[in-house]
Amino acid sequence: MKTGTLYLIPTPIDNRELKDILLKEDIEKIVKLKNFVVETPKNARRNLGTLEMETPMREIAMMELSEHTRDNGLRELLKPLYAGEDVGLMSDAGSPSIADPGFRLVIEAQNADILVVPFVGPSSIILALMGSGLNGQSFAFNGYIPKDVEELRKRIRLFESLALKLGQTQIYMDTPYRNQKLYEHTVSVCDPNTYLCIALNVGGEDGYIKTMSIADWRKNDIQLPKQPCLFLINRI
Amino acid sequence: MKTGTLYLIPTPIDNRELKDILLKEDIEKIVKLKNFVVETPKNARRNLGTLEMETPMREIAMMELSEHTRDNGLRELLKPLYAGEDVGLMSDAGSPSIADPGFRLVIEAQNADILVVPFVGPSSIILALMGSGLNGQSFAFNGYIPKDVEELRKRIRLFESLALKLGQTQIYMDTPYRNQKLYEHTVSVCDPNTYLCIALNVGGEDGYIKTMSIADWRKNDIQLPKQPCLFLINRI
Numbered sequence: 001m002k003t004g005t006l007y008l009i010p011t012p013i014d015n016r017e018l019k020d021i022l023l024k025e026d027i028e029k030i031v032k033l034k035n036f037v038v039e040t041p042k043n044a045r046r047n048l049g050t051l052e053m054e055t056p057m058r059e060i061a062m063m064e065l066s067e068h069t070r071d072n073g074l075r076e077l078l079k080p081l082y083a084g085e086d087v088g089l090m091s092d093a094g095s096p097s098i099a100d101p102g103f104r105l106v107i108e109a110q111n112a113d114i115l116v117v118p119f120v121g122p123s124s125i126i127l128a129l130m131g132s133g134l135n136g137q138s139f140a141f142n143g144y145i146p147k148d149v150e151e152l153r154k155r156i157r158l159f160e161s162l163a164l165k166l167g168q169t170q171i172y173m174d175t176p177y178r179n180q181k182l183y184e185h186t187v188s189v190c191d192p193n194t195y196l197c198i199a200l201n202v203g204g205e206d207g208y209i210k211t212m213s214i215a216d217w218r219k220n221d222i223q224l225p226k227q228p229c230l231f232l233i234n235r236i
Numbered sequence: 237m238k239t240g241t242l243y244l245i246p247t248p249i250d251n252r253e254l255k256d257i258l259l260k261e262d263i264e265k266i267v268k269l270k271n272f273v274v275e276t277p278k279n280a281r282r283n284l285g286t287l288e289m290e291t292p293m294r295e296i297a298m299m300e301l302s303e304h305t306r307d308n309g310l311r312e313l314l315k316p317l318y319a320g321e322d323v324g325l326m327s328d329a330g331s332p333s334i335a336d337p338g339f340r341l342v343i344e345a346q347n348a349d350i351l352v353v354p355f356v357g358p359s360s361i362i363l364a365l366m367g368s369g370l371n372g373q374s375f376a377f378n379g380y381i382p383k384d385v386e387e388l389r390k391r392i393r394l395f396e397s398l399a400l401k402l403g404q405t406q407i408y409m410d411t412p413y414r415n416q417k418l419y420e421h422t423v424s425v426c427d428p429n430t431y432l433c434i435a436l437n438v439g440g441e442d443g444y445i446k447t448m449s450i451a452d453w454r455k456n457d458i459q460l461p462k463q464p465c466l467f468l469i470n471r472i
Contacts, residue, residue: 008366008367020259020260020261021259021356022259023256023257023258023259024256025256095362095366095372096366097365097366097367097369097372098362098365098366098372098373099372099373100372103369103370103371103372104369106366106367106368106369107368107369107370107447107472108369109369110368110369110433110446110447110448116367116369116445117367117443117445118362118363118364118366118367118438118445120257120356120357120358120359120363120439121356122356123356123359123362125362126331126334126354126359126361126362127354127356129333129334130244130331130332130333130334130342130354131244131333131342131352131353131354132342132343132346133333133339133340133342133343133344133345133346133352134339134343135339136331136333136334136335136336136339137334137335137379138376138377138378138379139376139377140374140375140376140377140404141374141375141376142374142404143373143374168376168378197346202354203356207353209352209353209354210346211343211346212346236343
C-alpha cells in the first residue's frame with residue numbers, strides 16, 4: 001500500500017489568519033486533510049477554523065507533538081501515513097521544523113521513506129535578508145545568541161569576523177525583551193564600517209527593515225520594541 | 237514630500253503563474269503599481285499579465301536593472317520613489333535581492349532612507365530546510381560551489397567540519413548540469429554517518445526532498461536530473 005504524504009504547514013507569526021498567509025493551491029490540499037500533528041490542538045483548530053475544511057472539525061484527528069515527545073511517540077504519529085493517509089504538521093506559530101520540535105517528526109518520516117512536502121509561508125529570515133540589501137548569496141542563520149554578556153560579545157565579534165572573511169551575512173536574534181540589550185552590544189562591539197540591518201516583526205503588518213552602518217546607528221537614539229527582531233551584519 | 241515604498245516581488249521559479257505564488261494581500265498592492273524595476277521587461281510584462289493590473293500595461297513604466305547597471309543608474313531608478321510613487325522590484329525568477337543583482341537597488345534604497353517591503357514567495361532554501369528534517373535552528377547557505385575539483389572537495393570537507401563543529405546545516409549548490417558531479421563528490425568525500433538531503437526543484441510541482449545517511453546514499457545508484465538542486469549536510 002502507498003504511504004501518505006506529510007505536509008508541512010506554516011502558521012501565522014502575527015495576528016493574521018491562516019487563510020491569508022498560505023498559497024491557494026496549498027489551501028486546496030489542506031482542506032482535504034483528516035489528520036494533523038500539532039503543538040497545541042486548540043490553536044490548530046482555531047487556525048484551521050479560518051479555512052473551509054471538508055471534514056467536520058470534531059472528526060479531524062489532532063495528535064500532539066512537543067519537545068517532550070519520545071522517539072516511540074514519534075513512530076506512533078507516523079501511523080496514519082503508513083495506512084496511506086496524508087498528515088499535516090503544524091506548530092503554533094511559524095514554519096514547522098525550522099527552530100521548532102517538528103523537525104524530529106520530519107527526520108523520522110525521512111528515515112521511514114515517507115514523502116515530505118513543505119508549503120510556502122512567510123519566512124522572517126528570508127524576508128529580512130531580501131529587504132536588508134546585504135549579501136543574499138551567502139548567509140548564515142545562527143539562531144539565539146548566548147545570554148551571558150561576555151559570551152554574547154565574543155559571539156558578535158565572531159560573526160563580524162566571519163562576515164568580513166567570507167562575505168557571509170550573519171543573522172542572529174534573542175528573545176524580544178532582550179532586543180535592546182542585543183542592539184546596544186552589537187553597536188558597541190562592531191566596527192563603524194560594518195553594516196547592521198534591524199528587521200523587526202517582518203512578515204507582520206507593521207514590519208520594519210532598516211540597514212545602516214554601525215557609525216550611523218550610533219548617531220541615533222534607538223529604542224527597540226519587544227517584538228520579534230532579527231539582526232543582520234555584513235560589509236557592503 | 238513622503239517618499240514611495242520599494243516592494244520586493246518574488247517571481248515563479250517553475251512554470252506556475254505569478255498570481256499562484258503570491259499572497260492575496262500582496263497581489264492587492266501589486267495591481268496598483270505603475271512603476272517597476274525589472275531584469276527583462278518582456279518577462280515582467282508576461283508575469284504581471286496574469287494579474288488584473290489597474291493601469292494598462294503600456295502605461296506602466298518598466299525600468300531595467302542588471303549586473304551591468306552602474307551606480308548612477310541605480311540612483312536614476314530610485315527617482316519615482318523620491319517623487320512619492322511606489323515601485324515594484326522583480327527579477328526574471330525567484331526572490332529579488334537573494335542571489336540576484338536586485339540587492340544593489342535595495343541597499344541604495346536603504347541608504348536613501350526609502351521604506352523597503354519584501355513580499356512572501358517560495359524560497360527553495362527554506363522549503364528544503366523544512367523538508368530535510370536537519371537542524372533548522374542554525375544553518376548556512378553557501379551559494380555556488382567552486383568548479384575546480386580539488387577546491388570543490390576541499391569546500392565540501394570544510395562544510396562537513398562546520399556541520400560537525402557547530403551543528404550548523406550547510407547548504408550548497410551548483411548549476412543544474414553539474415548536479416551529478418556534485419552529488420558524486422559529496423558522497424565520496426563525506427563520512428558515512430553524515431546526513432545528506434537532496435532537494436530537487438523544490439517549490440515546483442514535481443519537487444522532491446530526500447534525506448539519508450551518506451552510507452545509505454552510497455547503496456543507491458542515483459542519477460540527478462538537470463533541475464535546480466540544493467544539497468544539505470549535517471549530523472542528526
